[in-house]
Amino acid sequence: MENKNFIETIIDQDIKNGLDPEALCFRFPPEPNGFLHIGHVKAIVLNFELAKKYKKAKVNLRFDDTNPEKEDQKYIDAIKDNIKWLGYSWNKECYASDYFNQLYEWACMLIKSGKAYIDSQTSDQIALQKGAPTVAGQESPYRRRSKEENLFIFNSMKEGKCKPGEHVLRAKIDMRSPNMLMRDPIIYRVLNSEHPRTKKKWVIFPMYDWTHGESDYIEQITHSLCTLEFKPHRELYDWFLNQIVEKGKIRPKQREFARLNLSHTITSKRKLLFLVEEGIVSGWDDPRMPTISGLKRRGYTPEALKKFVTAAGVAKRENVIEMSLLEFYIREELNQTCNRMMVVHEPIKLTITNLPKDYEEELLVENNPEDSSFGKRKIKLTRSIFIEKEDFMEDPPKKFFRLSIGAEVRLKGAYIIKANKVNYKNNGEIDEVYCTYDQKSRSGSGTEESMRRVKGTLHWVSSTTNVPVVIREYDRLFIHSSPGQFKTEELYRIINPNSATVRNGYAEQEIGKAKEGDLFQFQRKGYYIVDKDSTDKQLVFNKTVSLRDNWKKINKNN
Numbered sequence: 001m002e003n004k005n006f007i008e009t010i011i012d013q014d015i016k017n018g019l020d021p022e023a024l025c026f027r028f029p030p031e032p033n034g035f036l037h038i039g040h041v042k043a044i045v046l047n048f049e050l051a052k053k054y055k056k057a058k059v060n061l062r063f064d065d066t067n068p069e070k071e072d073q074k075y076i077d078a079i080k081d082n083i084k085w086l087g088y089s090w091n092k093e094c095y096a097s098d099y100f101n102q103l104y105e106w107a108c109m110l111i112k113s114g115k116a117y118i119d120s121q122t123s124d125q126i127a128l129q130k131g132a133p134t135v136a137g138q139e140s141p142y143r144r145r146s147k148e149e150n151l152f153i154f155n156s157m158k159e160g161k162c163k164p165g166e167h168v169l170r171a172k173i174d175m176r177s178p179n180m181l182m183r184d185p186i187i188y189r190v191l192n193s194e195h196p197r198t199k200k201k202w203v204i205f206p207m208y209d210w211t212h213g214e215s216d217y218i219e220q221i222t223h224s225l226c227t228l229e230f231k232p233h234r235e236l237y238d239w240f241l242n243q244i245v246e247k248g249k250i251r252p253k254q255r256e257f258a259r260l261n262l263s264h265t266i267t268s269k270r271k272l273l274f275l276v277e278e279g280i281v282s283g284w285d286d287p288r289m290p291t292i293s294g295l296k297r298r299g300y301t302p303e304a305l306k307k308f309v310t311a312a313g314v315a316k317r318e319n320v321i322e323m324s325l326l327e328f329y330i331r332e333e334l335n336q337t338c339n340r341m342m343v344v345h346e347p348i349k350l351t352i353t354n355l356p357k358d359y360e361e362e363l364l365v366e367n368n369p370e371d372s373s374f375g376k377r378k379i380k381l382t383r384s385i386f387i388e389k390e391d392f393m394e395d396p397p398k399k400f401f402r403l404s405i406g407a408e409v410r411l412k413g414a415y416i417i418k419a420n421k422v423n424y425k426n427n428g429e430i431d432e433v434y435c436t437y438d439q440k441s442r443s444g445s446g447t448e449e450s451m452r453r454v455k456g457t458l459h460w461v462s463s464t465t466n467v468p469v470v471i472r473e474y475d476r477l478f479i480h481s482s483p484g485q486f487k488t489e490e491l492y493r494i495i496n497p498n499s500a501t502v503r504n505g506y507a508e509q510e511i512g513k514a515k516e517g518d519l520f521q522f523q524r525k526g527y528y529i530v531d532k533d534s535t536d537k538q539l540v541f542n543k544t545v546s547l548r549d550n551w552k553k554i555n556k557n558n
């Protein structure tokens with residue numbers, strides 16, 4: 001039997017009760033005050049996948065642009081790019097600001113029917129009267145203002161004759177309601193900033209609750225899916241709808257699901273903006289950011305992100321998903337789809353003394369051992385090569401499965417070598433390792449010598465025929481597993497000072513063909529993507545993920 005999530009069960013029930021399946025319409029309602037993050041991916045996937053499942057259903061992209069102080073066109077552009085990149089296309093592109101007229105008229109209607117009034121107290125006074133969940137609030141002295149006066153002041157607010165904070169419009173509901181949100185919520189305020197779309201036309205702006213449900217109604221959204229923190233808002237959502245619904249039209253339903261919480265990261269736009277503004281990261285698309293743009297630049301693919309949020313599930317209760325699960329999905333995908341490449345990150349020189357000085361041999365190696373259809377590529381063996389510094393120890397401990405004096409290892413795709421001697425520089429660093437190779441041991445040659453068991457296999461790059469590359473490695477941005485519990489200003493305390501390191505390495509020649517966005521497995525190192533900072537002369541790589549999960553170790557040490 002197909003496994004349905006609780007939202008699908010609700011929709012099925014609604015269809016059974018007579019809802020026309022062709023009327024099904026969802027929406028994704030971002031506020032354009034920041035870039036989208038991994039949590040938003042969950043909401044996006046939920047809505048757009050529902051639309052796919054219920055064949056003719058639609059999804060609107062609605063910008064909830066009611067707070068001009070924080071919103072910007074650059075966020076609108078990024079949000080659209082991100083959703084397209086995830087592979088989804090929306091039905092209508094909507095803006096709450098397109099409904100300002102209608103919302104204003106409905107607000108006037110509320111005033112006329114005695115269900116809204118202008119409060120002229122300060123915000124502090126209003127807050128003091130709110131009460132507490134178990135203590136009833138107090139009614140505002142302005143609650144009994146006449147309809148005429150209310151309408152007159154509301155109009156003056158609209159005409160720009162009032163200062164911010166001088167008056168607000170409040171719904172007249174119930175100051176004794178156990179739901180604090182029902183205690184005469186503010187529905188309009190005056191703001192002095194210019195709106196990115198309506199410019200100076202409006203100076204009164206509707207509040208979230210008033211805007212959201214009514215926008216859902218205008219767009220005839222059938223199911224308005226939001227995160228759990230909006231559950232207490234549902235009563236107000238319904239109250240607002242009650243004021244305007246007409247017979248024969250769809251009455252939107254708000255339903256709540258658990259937000260996606262990811263360990264070791266934050267998913268609050270305000271805090272992400274802080275990281276950007278403080279220069280803790282290089283921007284919204286810094287590869288350490290949990291934003292869609294950051295994840296993309298890090299090497300994540302839409303498929304892996306979708307699989308991850310789908311695996312996280314649609315739940316009714318809050319939970320925290322481990323970062324290792326996100327990494328699992330990208331690792332699994334890249335293992336299937338990436339060409340292998342040999343790249344030495346911290347080179348030391350190794351010379352094969354029984355090869356002639358100008359020796360060059362082209363060897364063929366497989367691009368992807370998981371799939372022979374990826375074909376083979378050529379690598380060049382020369383007398384001197386680079387290997388990884390950490391792959392050699394003159395006098396190693398017992399369990400060192402790499403190169404040491406007297407020991408044999410295989411050079412990946414080439415021959416078995418044996419180290420005979422090492423020279424050091426004055427500062428104690430390795431200058432050069434001298435080896436001999438076994439001519440009969442070439443990989444895949446089928447000879448007895450090639451079958452010999454050796455200590456290990458090392459990646460390597462010719463020291464004369466190679467491509468210098470810049471390699472950026474990333475570690476977690478926070479040293480705490482739930483950074484979300486820290487206040488914005490406290491984030492400095494838990495920033496990992498070593499979350500980004502840059503190295504200059506050497507790659508095999510083949511990599512010269514790589515373009516921005518190409519992904520590779522650097523053998524024995526991990527998965528890497530060509531970054532946008534690359535130029536014709538210099539390739540820059542960002543590490544996407546390691547070959548194996550490191551989180552267990554990290555969590556244990558915390």
Ligand code: ATP
Nearest residue numbers: 029030031039040042043226227259260261267269
């Ligand atoms: P804020 O309102 O503080 O600016 P937000 O994260 O709520 O931030 P919105 O732009 O309002 O951002 O979010 C758009 C939609 O994405 C909302 O429906 C919201 O419920 C959903 N959403 C936001 N964060 C998550 C999350 N972590 N998991 C799932 N859905 C989320």
Ligand code: MG
Nearest residue numbers: 029030031064
């Ligand atoms: Mg929000």
